Every structure is written in C-alpha cells, then in structure tokens.
Amino acid sequence: MADGKSSVDTGARDVVLLIGRLLLAWIFLHEGTSLALNFSGAIEMAAQYGLNVPLLVATIALQIGAGLSIAGGLLTRIGATALGLFCVATATLFHTNFSDQNELLHFEKDLAIAGGMFVLAAVGAGSLSIDRWLSERRK
Secondary structure, three states: OOOOHHHHHHHHHHHHHHHHHHHHHHHHHHHHHHHHHHHHHHHHHHHHHHOOOHHHHHHHHHHHHHHHHHHHOOOHHHHHHHHHHHHHHHHHHHHOOOOOHHHHHHHHHHHHHHHHHHHHHHHHOOOOHHHHHHHHOOO
C-alpha cells in the first residue's frame, strides 16, 4: 500500500472504526427511541427544562437519524458532526452545575462523546460502511 500499511492493518482499522461507530451510535439510538416510546413522559421532562414539543421532536429525530447514520456509515461525517455539536450544546446548556458531581460527570461525558464524534467526522466511517459502498459503486 502507498502509505506503508499492510492490508491487515487497514482491515483491523476498519473493524475498529465499525465497532467505534456502533458504540458511539448506541447511546443516541437508545435515548432517542426511549424518548419516542415514552413521548408523554419526554414532554413532561422537556417542559421542566423549558423546552417545547417541536424542539423535543427535533431532538428525537436527530438522535435516531444521526445515530442510524453513524451506525450504518451513511453520511457519517455529517451525522458525527451534528451529534458532536449536540453534545457540546447539551453539556453547556444542561450540565453546568459543577458543584453537583453528577452534573459535572455528565458535562465531562458529553464533551468526551463530542470529541469522539469529531474524530469520527475527521477520519470518516472506513471501508465497512454504506459511504464506502456508495463511493465504490460510483467508480
């Protein structure tokens, strides 16, 4: 290979990228689905934070849509960037009471997930993705 890496290294890299994508996507797919399945409870929770129903629906759509994007590797860079920005927003809007250890932990976790999303946006989904499959079909 031109970069000096063997196909084994590349294959392992792509498997690791796939596993990483699935792990990153899981929390958003789980949370988005949970909110959708318990929509009345989600509305009550959102109201406690001053959020309206359209914003809640957009949040659910983002979590599920971008989560599927990342899991499947379709428009991965866009999905990862969107969820990275979402995590930065949730950290800075909802988890800033640093005197509460739980809130500090959530702030740090949101930023860590955002970092992972931005790395994924930078490197892309790898060869085990719909993105790669589509690019190969165009050739």
